[in-house]
Amino acid sequence: MARVQVSEAEKVYILHGIRDDLRVDGRGCEDYRHMEIETDVVSNTDGSAKVTLGHTAVLVGVKAEIGKPRPTVPTEGYLEFFVDCSANATPEFEGRGGEELGTELSNTLYKVFNNKRSIDLKSLCICAGEHCWVLYVDVLLLQCDGNLYDAISVAIKAALFNTKIPKVHISSDDEGGKEIELSDDPYDCMRLNVENVPCIVTLCKVGHRHVVDATLQEKACSVASLIISVTHKGTITCMRKVGGGSLDPESIFEMTEAGKRVGKALHAPLMKLLEQEESLGKKRQKVYTCFPGLPLVSPQPPREESGAK
Amino acid sequence: MxxxxxxxxxxxxxxxxxxxxxxxxxxxxxxxxxxxxxxxxxxxxxxxxxGPEVSQSPSLFSCDPAAVLPSKGPRADGRRRDQVDVRPVFVRCGLVSQAKGSAYLEAGNTKLMCCVYGPRETDRKDETDMKCGRLTTDMRFAPFSCPERGSWIQGSQDKDFSLMLHESLQPAICLHKYPRSQIEVSVMVLENSGSVLAHAVTCASLALADAGIEMYDLVLGCSMRQDGTSYVVDPSYMEENGCSSVSCENQGGLTVAFLPSLNQISGLQSDGDMTEETLTAGVRTCIEGCYKLYPVIQRALTKAVRKAAPSQSES
Known part of the structure; x- marks a missing residue:
């Protein structure tokens, strides 16, 4: 993980600020930074999204391919996650440096989606036991400024919302052989229901309090954080402690409650935003290249609503 | 040729x-x-x-083991549902003479062993910390440990287990006492019959204690599986992977690593789909399960220390 050096005096300053519910950048303890979401950014994918959260930038591309369903679940398709920590995010990721973080992130994503509700996997089935859609969700980290999990989960939700899977037609010939025909019409496509796709909320324990959407400086002051993936109904699909410290059971319960509250409040504005952007269609300005720092135009409120304090 | x-x-x-x-x-x-x-x-x-490029275990094509498990009544091994009913545990220290410390743990059919090497000089000079020691963890499954044959090469799931093990153990070890050195923990799962991660944490902390590494506390692991309204503690492989097809609400697994005398949770991992209340109750249940394990582990440790004491006084 990208790290910053924070001096003792800075740490004390951050700690005391958080104790009084005032963070270095003026936010409250349960506020997110400015978030920008743009969908349909890479033309070669079936669905893509770019999310910037503060200075953290994440690009997600979804590619649909026809594969063979897993023998244990012949009537379902599946998702594959891959997180690439590119060297332009931080020089530490050069060579194989980002591999460890990449596997950690992708393994967590598998856990987050390891339930029957998040995505209707049955809708990805083409022909039971023989063919199904495999969605390759590739995450590219463009810039790291803390809170990767939250940015990635929002980007994945946006990219899956944007995913258009071409409709298939199965015809069988006289000998019982099956033929799969893909629809040529780009508008004749299947969309995924992303209502139940969870969002991850990372809570950093700093001092005796916890903060949402920690920057790298704040992260350096915390010993442990808890990541919680919350659905729009408020159920939790994955919870995990990350970091080298330990947590009191009571503070874990407190953080779970706060995470649920924040995560639940994240979904409604996010869905509204995605639908709004979708309705604008081709009128909006599109960015096909994906360099961090490029001005992005997307219709959105200045800040994500993040529930009551 | x-x-x-x-x-x-x-x-x-x-x-x-x-x-x-x-x-x-x-x-x-x-x-x-x-x-x-x-x-x-x-x-x-x-x-x-x-031959065919990929081969599959014949067990996949015979009767489906993961079909339906009863969600009521006693469990397959006679333990009670909705109770903190952990499997009896057998533990021994000092198994591998070459290692600084080692432990073997058996819970039901779950069998695993752990070796601790170090503290010694670090391999990676670039990551040497002058103030703090380094802990490396490695968890592997023997190819024959699961019903389907695995590979000797460490997969991404094994790496995930290693990471969880690392995060669960690190808060308990006084790493500042071992500057510029590295402590290696390796866990080998010989037979997987469920709750592997939880038992691996327990076994590894016992091996660390056996190695004489300074620790704040022992780390104990416990896991549970929620299935609708009922839950099972310390689930077996069948209970872990099979699901009752009745409902898909409130299902999931939870593993907790706990430091009993400090009352701290050092590792936490859950998946599935659960409400917050269920999860909170689950964490409490797992903590209770850890307390049940505590005296057994303590006894194994004192036994190992007693065994080691006379030989040390002779020399």
Whole structure:
């Protein structure tokens, strides 16, 4: 993980600020930074999204391919996650440096989606036991400024919302052989229901309090954080402690409650935003290249609503 | 090694290890180290085994084990549902004489062993911390440990387990007492019968204690599985992977690593789909399960220390 050096005096300053519910950048303890979401950014994918959260930038591309369903679940398709920590995010990721973080992130994503509700996997089935859609969700980290999990989960939700899977037609010939025909019409496509796709909320324990959407400086002051993936109904699909410290059971319960509250409040504005952007269609300005720092135009409120304090 | 005329007098296709070569039913094969190579007027590409590219365990095609598990009544091994009913645990320290510390743990059919090496000089000089020691964890599953054969190569799931183990153990070890050195923990799962991660944490902390590494507390692991309204503590492999098809609400697994005397949670991992209340209750249940394990582990440790004491005084 990208790290910053924070001096003792800075740490004390951050700690005391958080104790009084005032963070270095003026936010409250349960506020997110400015978030920008743009969908349909890479033309070669079936669905893509770019999310910037503060200075953290994440690009997600979804590619649909026809594969063979897993023998244990012949009537379902599946998702594959891959997180690439590119060297332009931080020089530490050069060579194989980002591999460890990449596997950690992708393994967590598998856990987050390891339930029957998040995505209707049955809708990805083409022909039971023989063919199904495999969605390759590739995450590219463009810039790291803390809170990767939250940015990635929002980007994945946006990219899956944007995913258009071409409709298939199965015809069988006289000998019982099956033929799969893909629809040529780009508008004749299947969309995924992303209502139940969870969002991850990372809570950093700093001092005796916890903060949402920690920057790298704040992260350096915390010993442990808890990541919680919350659905729009408020159920939790994955919870995990990350970091080298330990947590009191009571503070874990407190953080779970706060995470649920924040995560639940994240979904409604996010869905509204995605639908709004979708309705604008081709009128909006599109960015096909994906360099961090490029001005992005997307219709959105200045800040994500993040529930009551 | 082609079918071209061979200079060997008795026209054997191999020049090396001719004594191992046998003729059997008209087919000449070599009991060599490479692979099965069958010679029977075959084209030049002889090294390839013409089987299907991927093979699957026959158990997948026989009766489906993960079909339906009863969500009521006693469990398959006679334990009670909705109770903190952990499997009896067998633990021993000092198994591997080469290692600084080691432990073996058996809970039901889940069997695993852990070795601790170090503290010693770090391999990676670039990551040497002057103030703090480094902990490395490695968790592996033996290929025969699960119903389906695994691979010897560490997969991404094993890496995930290693990471969880690392995060669960690190808060308990006084790493600042071991500057510029590295402590290696390796766990080998011999038989997977559920709750592997939880038992791996317990076993590893015992091995660390056996190695004499300074720790704040022992780390104990416990896991549970929620299935609708009922739950099972310390689930078996079947209970972990099978699901009752009744409902898909409130299902999931939870693993907690707990430091009993400090009352701290050092590791937490859940998946599935659960409400917050269920999860909170689950964490409490797991903590209770950890307390049940505590005296057993303490006893194993004191036994190991007693055993080691006289030999030390002699020398």
């Amino acid at each position: 082609t079918n071209s005329p061979c200079p060997h007098p008795d026209n054997k296709p191999f020049s090396g290890q001719p004594e191992k070569e046998k003729t059997w039913g008209g087919k000449r094969f070599r009991a060599g180290p490479v692979a099965w190579v069958i010679y029977f007027n075959m084209p030049t590409d002889t090294k390839r085994v013409r």
